[in-house]
Amino acid sequence: MSDAQTTSPKMTTEAMEAFLEREFPQVFGAGKLYHVEAVGHRFARMRCRYDARQLRPGGTISGPTMMTLADTGLYVAILASIGPVALAVTTNLNINFLKKPAQRDLIAECRLVKLGKRLAVGEVSIWSDGEADELVAHATGTYSIPPER
Amino acid sequence: MSDAQTTSPKMTTEAMEAFLEREFPQVFGAGKLYHVEAVGHRFARMRCRYDARQLRPGGTISGPTMMTLADTGLYVAILASIGPVALAVTTNLNINFLKKPAQRDLIAECRLVKLGKRLAVGEVSIWSDGEADELVAHATGTYSIPPER
Amino acid sequence: MSDAQTTSPKMTTEAMEAFLEREFPQVFGAGKLYHVEAVGHRFARMRCRYDARQLRPGGTISGPTMMTLADTGLYVAILASIGPVALAVTTNLNINFLKKPAQRDLIAECRLVKLGKRLAVGEVSIWSDGEADELVAHATGTYSIPPER
Amino acid sequence: MSDAQTTSPKMTTEAMEAFLEREFPQVFGAGKLYHVEAVGHRFARMRCRYDARQLRPGGTISGPTMMTLADTGLYVAILASIGPVALAVTTNLNINFLKKPAQRDLIAECRLVKLGKRLAVGEVSIWSDGEADELVAHATGTYSIPPER
Numbered sequence: 197m198s199d200a201q202t203t204s205p206k207m208t209t210e211a212m213e214a215f216l217e218r219e220f221p222q223v224f225g226a227g228k229l230y231h232v233e234a235v236g237h238r239f240a241r242m243r244c245r246y247d248a249r250q251l252r253p254g255g256t257i258s259g260p261t262m263m264t265l266a267d268t269g270l271y272v273a274i275l276a277s278i279g280p281v282a283l284a285v286t287t288n289l290n291i292n293f294l295k296k297p298a299q300r301d302l303i304a305e306c307r308l309v310k311l312g313k314r315l316a317v318g319e320v321s322i323w324s325d326g327e328a329d330e331l332v333a334h335a336t337g338t339y340s341i342p343p344e345r
Numbered sequence: 346m347s348d349a350q351t352t353s354p355k356m357t358t359e360a361m362e363a364f365l366e367r368e369f370p371q372v373f374g375a376g377k378l379y380h381v382e383a384v385g386h387r388f389a390r391m392r393c394r395y396d397a398r399q400l401r402p403g404g405t406i407s408g409p410t411m412m413t414l415a416d417t418g419l420y421v422a423i424l425a426s427i428g429p430v431a432l433a434v435t436t437n438l439n440i441n442f443l444k445k446p447a448q449r450d451l452i453a454e455c456r457l458v459k460l461g462k463r464l465a466v467g468e469v470s471i472w473s474d475g476e477a478d479e480l481v482a483h484a485t486g487t488y489s490i491p492p493e494r
Numbered sequence: 495m496s497d498a499q500t501t502s503p504k505m506t507t508e509a510m511e512a513f514l515e516r517e518f519p520q521v522f523g524a525g526k527l528y529h530v531e532a533v534g535h536r537f538a539r540m541r542c543r544y545d546a547r548q549l550r551p552g553g554t555i556s557g558p559t560m561m562t563l564a565d566t567g568l569y570v571a572i573l574a575s576i577g578p579v580a581l582a583v584t585t586n587l588n589i590n591f592l593k594k595p596a597q598r599d600l601i602a603e604c605r606l607v608k609l610g611k612r613l614a615v616g617e618v619s620i621w622s623d624g625e626a627d628e629l630v631a632h633a634t635g636t637y638s639i640p641p642e643r
Numbered sequence: 644m645s646d647a648q649t650t651s652p653k654m655t656t657e658a659m660e661a662f663l664e665r666e667f668p669q670v671f672g673a674g675k676l677y678h679v680e681a682v683g684h685r686f687a688r689m690r691c692r693y694d695a696r697q698l699r700p701g702g703t704i705s706g707p708t709m710m711t712l713a714d715t716g717l718y719v720a721i722l723a724s725i726g727p728v729a730l731a732v733t734t735n736l737n738i739n740f741l742k743k744p745a746q747r748d749l750i751a752e753c754r755l756v757k758l759g760k761r762l763a764v765g766e767v768s769i770w771s772d773g774e775a776d777e778l779v780a781h782a783t784g785t786y787s788i789p790p791e792r
Contacts, residue, residue, distance in 0.1 A: 264409040459592040562707040
């Protein structure tokens with residue numbers, strides 16, 4: 197997108213992880229599976245650690261785990277772009293599950309295709325670490341951005 | 346839908362809960378939040394118990410909790426219709442978050458709008474218990490049904 | 495939904511058709527395929543006349559014809575609920591195609607699951623006339639409602 | 644994706660346009676708005692010519708025009724990848740409308756994120772010609788591929 201390469205993110209990866217740990221302890225607290233790997237303007241790359249507890253019958257990482265990864269990643273991409281000033285709220289999430297994930301970490305790359313004053317829309321590609329050429333899931337999400345206080 | 350009223354479900358609510366507890370202990374095991382309230386042909390009604398641990402900043406039940414409820418409920422509606430013979434796999438989930446849930450249980454009613462040999466599609470209405478006239482979320486999902494063994 | 499039965503629509507079916515004919519002549523003008531059959535608060539029922547010109551290879555009514563029917567029907571349900579005062583804009587449409595339509599008219603029933611000040615969300619069930627017990631398509635849509643002038 | 648750069652398409656752009664003109668005369672026939680600009684393995688770039696007849700109130704290119712462009716482009720990307728041997732059928736289309744299109748041609752780039760034996764899934768970015776850095780719409784679609792005859 198337009199200025200993704202030239203505009204600096206509003207938060208570093210470290211500041212982002214500290215913010216998430218404080219605000220979402222149930223997802224990003226001790227022993228957490230979800231990690232922020234990199235942030236940029238309108239961008240985030242996330243990692244979800246492989247953990248046998250996530251498995252559903254058949255040995256697959258669960259759908260809800262991937263939905264949480266996509267939703268969280270887009271939220272992080274928005275925070276990285278506008279700073280931790282507002283509480284964006286998910287209004288829509290659409291996810292396609294494409295193939296059975298391997299028994300390894302998942303990587304999610306999240307890009308905002310729109311960053312308006314009131315609305316942000318992004319897309320997410322998810323793959324098994326080391327197997328980037330065949331996605332395991334693809335998602336899009338819409339977020340409502342409340343007026344600045 | 347067509348025969349929803351006249352066709353009996355393939356599993357009772359009790360058999361369903363026992364099956365889910367055995368197959369999905371991480372979602373339906375001890376201390377579980379998700380419960381099957383009723384099943385029918387092409388139908389399931391689910392309850393998600395209110396639990397402060399689910400809360401995200403602002404006191405809202407988390408999006409992933411509602412996605413899990415919708416996904417699980419459609420899976421249950423499929424099992425109720427075809428029996429526990431096959432392992433249906435989610436291929437798409439689309440969810441709209443409509444209003445902030447109250448701090449109480451969530452109810453989800455799940456109906457299959459298509460039940461084919463290979464594909465099932467359903468829709469889910471989610472509301473805060475006692476407030477059925479304004480939905481907090483609405484979802485649709487698609488499931489691939491593997492050939493019988 | 496809540497008050498669907500008790501609240502009167504803001505426009506009659508006749509006023510709605512006249513409005514659409516004037517504002518959307520390319521869809522609702524002379525020789526039009528799309529018709530408003532009934533409107534209510536948060537509700538519209540539409541008919542799309544069968545026309546061989548709509549056919550795609552294999553004799554199926556085209557996907558875009560059904561998408562237009564769903565999108566238009568939700569727009570009509572919004573107008574019926576808030577009156578012709580504002581220009582609602584589609585922000586999301588998600589449609590599942592469930593079975594091959596018959597070579598006859600399509601009926602679409604459209605219901606708003608949320609009608610907020612800024613956002614409306616609805617769902618649409620589409621079937622071949624006379625075959626209401628198996629849907630040919632199911633859609634959901636989100637509409638942005640501009641502030642009143 | 645994986646082999647998009649190294650695998651040749653199964654049809655040239657010219658063969659594709661001739662095929663579409665013959666099979667979908669109502670969309671690709673004389674005076675048509677929709678054009679195939681380029682095809683590749685798992686890829687298609689489409690152009691929709693600006694035409695005042697497409698306009699809806701407010702001077703915007705209509706939603707159904709963009710849905711048709713997205714749906715057609717993904718269909719073309721599938722044909723380019725597997726050849727004109729089978730009749731792929733859309734099972735899901737999800738589209739986000741991001742900003743009001745300019746009064747000029749639309750460009751759509753369509754990429755398959757999955758190309759399985761039975762199912763293909765793709766994503767589409769749509770922008771106003773010359774304004775590629777802000778999308779006007781983004782879509783994803785799922786297609787069922789019938790068994791080879």
